[in-house]
Amino acid sequence: MRRSRWQDVTYRNPYLFALLLLIIALAVNILLQPNLVASATLNSNMRVFLPLILVAIGQAVVMIGGGIDISVGAIVSVVNALLATQIGINGDPGTATIMMGAALFVGMGAGAFNGLFVAYLRLQPIITTFASSFLFAGLALFILPNPGGGVPSLFTAFYRETILLGLPLALYVIALTLAAWALVRQTRYGRYLYAVGGKPDAAYETGVPVRAVQFSSYVVSGLMAALGGIAITLLTGSGNAQVGDPLTLSSITAAVIGGTPLSGGAGGIAGPIMGAVILGLVRNIISFANVETWWQTFVNAAIIVLALAMPGIINLVRRRNV
Amino acid sequence: MRRLTISPPLAAVLLAIVLFLLSGLLPNGFGNNPDIALAQAINIVRLSVFLGVIAAGQTLVIISGGEGIDLSAGAVVTLTAILTYTIVNGQDAQVLPALLAALVIGGAIGLVNGVGVAFLKVAPLVMTLGMAGVVSGLILVLTQGNVSGAIAPIMTRLIARPVVLGIPGAILIWAAFGALMWLLLERTRFGKHLFAIGTNRTTARLSGVNVTGMVLGVYALSGMLAGLGGFLVVGNTGVVHIRIGDPFLFPSIAAVAVGGTLLSGGKGSYAGAMAGALVLTLITSLLTTMQQPESIRRMVLGVTLLLMISIYGRQRGFRQ
């Protein structure tokens, strides 16, 4: 099959599209908000972006493995509800730390639940995680029927205000995930993930444990959603059983903008991280550009749909021109 | 796989009846007095109508295959309910224009979904979820936080009140609607082509079916049916709020699955979705009657859907 220049370029640089968008979004944002890169402003932005960044990384891992996880938002909500009720505003730091550790296992457990149905019972990922998202959302609401609870200010202050060497905490977290990913890419597991997402039949014929790899990708996604849940709890300092809802679509959008195709087997996590930052910057721009309050949701949603449709639009226009 | 000798829609109806009868045994369940039980049964069926109509569009997109699903249905229901409420504004004469507006706006939103899926190759789930966001944004723009209007007396009379023999109008409308859906799926070229593209798009194309056109049409129709749902929902409740359609989205998909429609496409019936709507409405009502909170209801619905896809939705393995 012959491929066009554009396909070739985007193939070699899957993050190119995201990088271009990121530069544009940054430029526009700086125009509207000149002090964006000052370390305090950077921090106040990055701490808001971090939950989505973490969730989008997990989503990307599942998508690379050829699946999708519609339940990430609900997992975030479960973790938030759990922390807000079990720790409390006046909670003791020791309990808080233990609970956050437990939250990670809750996330992985939820992911394992999804993985069991998708990989071993061979159900369609979309509809399965859609169903489990309802189960998890119900669980979150069960734990925390009405918004409330919280975590001690000691923790929220640490999350919100930590700036090391002029750089916000969020950047260190991102650096850590990138380093972890770089390590994964050097393991056989990393190879298997791409093989399973790319052509499962060929991977199977070659002896890759396809089902186990698929299963694990959902566990990773659950773990990242739990981390996102911890981040969002520390950011808001309070509990709300629906806090994760918007993160599901955003995480998919971030991954797609970041060069991770829904068809699997390609992409990485640097792109989705950029994608998540772009989505955050777009929100910033909308609010700084004096878009009327009532229009903000619409404009934001329209931009997301446009971004999701962009690969298709480019493809269509290109075919017309050839 | 074990062959089921009983058809899924029938199984779903039986399940609904069993659930209903069992509920008589619960302390807060439906009463043992036959008259009250009958009234309650009629009421459950009446409440199922709205979910049932919304599930009709969902049935069509799911049958059309290609991971078809319409997650914008809830937002479209809200939008068209609000539109109906505002346009009617208490006047009987405005009811028809409002219905028309609901159908056209719903259809237009569905068409956008169709364009995204058929031409831009966006996955249906992502496209319709994105459109749900856009429509929610549109609702905020249109209402700016407050909705004024009222439904017309004729709507209440036709939809919410008994019309003939104590049977509410909504149920009669649903019966007629069900017959039309059966006609559409089983006795028109559109229906036959729909099952064909849901089963195998290559075969369908090589047999002369206009696959792209069908996909566009199916999503537009799904939007229209959600629009009709919005019209009926507001006619029933008489009041409207900004999340009125949301609770219908998940059950509309679950209802289709409970009715035995294959979630991978190509096989299913609207009778199944109707039975599924009955089951889900019954479960929800039961949980409400038993004073179970929203959280339990959601979990029960989630588990119900998981069970149904575990029964009907297994994919093939690697070794044949």
Next chain:
Amino acid sequence: MAVSLSARNITKRYGAVVALDEANLEIRAGEVLALIGANGSGKSTFTRVMNGVVAPDSGQLLLDGRPMRFASPRAATNAGISTVFQELSLVPQMTVAENIWLTREPLRRGLIDRTTEQRRTADLLALFAGTFRSDLAPDVPVQALLPDEKQIVEILKAVSINPRLLILDEATASLDSRQVQRLFELVAHWKEQGKAIVFVSHRMAEIVQIADRYSVLRNGRTVGEGAMADATASDLVALMVEEAAVASVAQRARPSAEQLATRRVSLQVDDLRTAELNGVSLQVHEGELLGIGGLKGQGQRDLLLALFGSLPYSGRVTLDGQAVHCSHPREAMARGLALVPGERGREGLLAIRSILENLQIPSWRDYGFPLQMERARRTAGAVASRLNLIMAGLDQPVSGLSGGNAQKVVIGKWLLRNPRFLLLDDPTRGIDVGAKAEFYRLLAQLCDEGTTIVFYSSDDDELIGLCDRVLVMHDGKISSELAGATLTATNLIAASLGATRQEATP
């Protein structure tokens, strides 16, 4: 480490079709065995039994004298049996190195040692140095490669496990002559190392050049084996072809060339080009049965799909003197064309739907609103009985039908429309003899009624026994035309194996 593999009395059935019928094979270390046979003789099934992809119904595999049962391809690999697959087993998005070493990546301290991996890959690629573009490097994704380069990577992947027995299943089909020569040098080298090699190919010249011994399959049976030195190419062709069988099944009374010439040309194609077709021109007369032959994948499929409007093309198509350009099968249908596609399950049938719906998909528009189901059932029933379709009822799903009956459904859906042009893409593949005979009678009948038929078949007997003329395709072009006295099995095989136009003329 010497190796020997013997397969004894291997039988494999697919439904009513017998793919292998007590087939035998014997191979020892340091020898190249050519496994040959006509299309559909069971070669592919046989190799898939040897590498554990297919489990035989009966018979025995002996590896080094010990009975073996492979539970999976993996088990065969572990036993030192490696296969170069015809259908590529590569992950397109991954690089050459990643694909070759998948599951066997060199590790250092638990992490993949990329330097070693790259070096080993480069060493493997060096085996074919100079025969491919400079683009083919260890870190290039496989999807960016040309078909021949993918095939080389596939070969290297099989070789990288250092197998004791290497099966090359049509491994040369997409390679050019230089690459083939290099492969043969390597095979000679591997032979010296004591490896055993099973070589499956359609190209007689290659077989004669490389093989030490041969084993010929016909209809799933081993019909001859021996040393290559004792046989000539024509001996082997004679073994592959069963002239007697031609006479018994595929026969049809044919109009003479003169009679045909008096009829008008109903389908004319000028310089048709697609990704696979490099300028095809042909003429078919009304009521003629035109055969298309050649090795698999020479553009036959593209030709039929393009004519049916399912593939964008350039060039001119004329139907009954009128230039047409169909861009969707719908338009082709409206002009009286019909296509029986090559992959019955994937392209011809709606598996979970009923026989009735499968028969009527192209025709629902003729049944009004609401659809006149009684009439639809009547016409479908009529065509089913005309085709002698064996079924429980029209409402039975087609997934329950045997291959032959399922194919009758695919043909039946077009018969309902009385097509004037019938395009057939290898319609008898995988169907039993009885159904084939019925199908041949049907073709004869349709031709007599004036239907123009273009018939691609991978079964040479059919082409010889049924067609008025046969065009042999090679590399996206028509390489020779056989008719009348020149339409013989020997000529057809010779032409398929890469002969040119003039060779075929008497």
